[in-house]
Amino acid sequence: MSDRLAVRKTYKLYVNGAFPRSESGRTYEVTDARGAFLANAAHASRKDARDAVVAARGAFGKWSGTTAYNRGQVLYRVAEVMEGRHAQFCEEVAAGEGLSAGRARAVVDAAVDRWVWYAGWTDKLAAVLGSANPVAGPYFDFSLPEPTGVVAVLAPQRSSLLGLVSVLAPVLAGGNTAVVVTSRERPLPAITLGEVLATSDVPGGVVNLLTGDAGEIGPWLAEHDDVDAIDLTGAPAGRALELERLAAGSIKRVLRPPAEEPDWTADPGTGRMTRFLETKTVWHPIGL
Amino acid sequence: MTHVLDPGTLEAGTRPAPGSGAPFDDVTRSDAALRAFLHGLPGVDQVGAEQRAATLGTRSIKTTAKAWAIDTAISMVDLTTLEGADTPGKVRSLAAKARRPDPTDTTAPAVAAVCVYGDLAGVAVEALEGSGIHVAAVATAFPSGRASREVKLADVRDAVGNGADEIDMVIDRGAFLSGRYLEVFDEIVAVKRECGDAHLKVILETGELVTYDNARRASWLAMLAGADFIKTSTGKVSPAATLPVCLVMLEAVRDFRAATGRQVGVKPAGGIRTTKDALKHLVLVNETVGADWLSPDWFRFGASSLLNDLLLQRQKLRTGHYGGPDHVSID
């Protein structure tokens, strides 16, 4: 068995439920933490980003219209399939992040558990964040959270799986669709996650994963008029200001990057979900 | 939905001659057709209607406008006594008041009508002779309407026979609320026939119909059956006349005229006691149906104590100072 030549995986983009190469034809070399060759990843271009936004917008109606219970089940299903790919994730995380097998296992465990945590949020958000408002008049008035829309996510550069899950799952739990630019140096777990998404019940287009350079694609997403929000967590150093300014043009909701990449094992709280939710208030008269 | 309120949708050939309910003849062919028609009328949102009425209630009517409105309101009063204790003496004193509401000021206009029970209509006719003031009689087993059709029609005949030139009938609210619309319709048609030349005011008793949807349906039903006026209430049930119910009824007569060409009057009755209330109603008329309805021929107040308040306010405008209850007559 040991003399068998391995069949290697080709890592491509994940857009609209399919795995295309970059339309630019570009790839870049991904190495492990010690510099050894791992794969040639697709190097996404601005046109790939554009296609991904179209896919995400197309998927938004159905995903946001899915019942919260169903969305929770679909997301839970993702965790189930992740669990099945546990070993592969461990290998990729260990190689990319230079972790021991034990540390990598802990990270993957945490990532799966994080996904489960968010899956359980879908049908609690409205109760926790919504309200019946006692207005001073004969009206029934209620407020409910609704997804913001298409969210561009610049995923963390260091934490290639747990960090990615920690920024992506909250976007999805609220009913948004996502265009994610993965860690540039450590993109492989993201594409494996794409394979998980493709083989679970998440509709195509809900998540789009672009491997490549956030510094190159980020401005196109920040300025894109059909992107409703942008998470700058993984913005390259020194680029956040420029990206936030570009995002101002279409009044995007912007999640600013932390000073440095946080400890993703900490309790995430609800902040990453509420950031990408709108509040809709509905009034109706009360009468006979 | 049939757009009954839009005369433009009527076929050219079926366009009504003014004064008839012609385009809607087919809707009274059967109970089912009438129900479908009445339930096809646009709904009334309670909160919206009340808000509109309340907003109009904030109009500020001052000086010359107030003087005009007070005199107009006086001329629209159906001065009413509907007590078991009514006597010919009481009716005669009311008639005197109707002719000359303010003994100290001959410029005060006369009221529109005196409204009594049918057995006293003759007394009123006699007392009002030559005044031009109408005599209205309530009939059809007023106020409950709970009697057989024959008794109700006899009641009408009696009142007309006693000289009443206006008949205020009540609809059968029981039949209406249980959905027997055609029965209510037929009864109004029958009463109208008995009225002869007398004007027919149809009391909906909106306090018992409860919803504005019902008030609108009952208004249309009464107008289709030939009502000359639609009237809110008997005054024996609370709530009686309210601004929003009057608004809904005004919208109905407005739309009915647009659809048929026939103009129907409106009479809020019961609960209108102050000049302020009356003025609010006139504002409602002015801004809902317009000047065409701003005359006693098309708008009346069914009231008793209202008149004295109107007179007090009139004296205040004239003299510049406030009066008191002893400066107007108690009848």
Add this chain to the structure above:
Amino acid sequence: MTSLFEYAPAPESRSIVDVAPSYGLFVDGEFVDGSGEPMKTVNPATEEVLSEIAVGTEADVDRAVRAARRASTRVWGPMRPADRGKYLFRIARILQERAREFAVLESLDNGKPIRESRDVDVPLAAAHFFYHAGWADKLGHAGLGPDPRPHGVAGQVIPWNFPLLMLAWKVAPALATGNTVVLKPAETTPLTALLFAEVCRQADLPPGVVNIVTGAGDTGRAVVEHEDVDKVAFTGSTEVGRSIARAVAGTRKVLTLELGGKAANIVFDDAPIDQAVEGIVRGIFFNQGHVCCAGSRLLVQESVHDEVIASLQRRIGTLRVGDPLDKNTDIGAINSAEQLARIRELSDVGEAEGAHRWQPVCELPERGFWFPPTVFTDVSPAHRIARDEVFGPVLSVLTFRTPDEAVAKANNTTYGLSAGIWTEKGSRILAIADRLRAGVVWANTFNQFDPTSPFGGYKQSGYGREGGRHGLAAYLKESS
């Protein structure tokens, strides 16, 4: 229709207000001179100059921010929350006590009918303070953790359409949550904010908690860009909103924006027509249409188009345009010559693009800034009057045939502040409300506001909410 019943003039007395010939800036509890060239505020109904107003420069704004910072760290921040609440209760009460004065002053400075300033603006402003007063010592129950903290100094820039009410929407939640405030009122409507400064003094509010710096765009920019401001809140145009978002980019400042709108008011064929017509009128002619959430696009089902338009035109014919201080006025003056020019320009474009303009017979005063209530029919979604915010009494009428088409057209805008639905069918209301991309949906009503009810936009109408529990989030840092 001849008018038998002519309402005699019923003017609210102006004598209740005492407008000073000039006003300074309100900084650290005192009125002080501004360093800029003073500006004049005029009564838009008469073009009469009401007063001369100080203009705050960067240096003035800096003094105000420093005062606010001092008050934040020394007084307002450490104060017992219940006491902060009591100050807000006091303010609410004083606003109620002086309601008439505020209403008259608002109508004078803004041009809005006294009926609206008296019955809407001022009572709602007081209600906002009363509502938020109660929150001051209950913030741990607001869903933001057990001990949420204020940001510190809030820089707030408000528009001219609801001068006092927008002040209340900004100041009340900021103070209740323990922030101090530097507020920049609109250039054309500073007077009620300056009267509010007097209310703060009557309430013995500690100096520096509320600072009011008048001026124009430059003053607002100085507030927004001041480096010691922690929180920026802006209500106004989307254009300015963009520049503010750019200005605070890369800073630690927290931003909320309440911007423009182009709301669809959708009328189905089974609507309660008379109330729908009222709702259309309230939607677009309330406050001369100077309302960010105005129902400026009427989407009416084709089958009832003619009926609705006929009713609407009849109803508009009864609107009384004129003296804002007359208690019977429904539509007052356009707030400024500049705004009037914009309304005229967009209306002319509407006509040039092929839409049909309808206006009632309507006598307008000779002096002042006036525009009659206007309805455009035959409007196509491509017309500018169907896309651009006019911010005036101008309604664009479009039609639809199916619910899907209604939703698609309603959402076909870069804005997302509000929308209206008129139908008697409950399940349809919920289905349409669910699919509209707008922060406030009024079903069988329109333009209702309440301090308990979160208000704010989707898309380019801004972000953040004002009012309700949700509104507190804009002024608090979550605790864990």
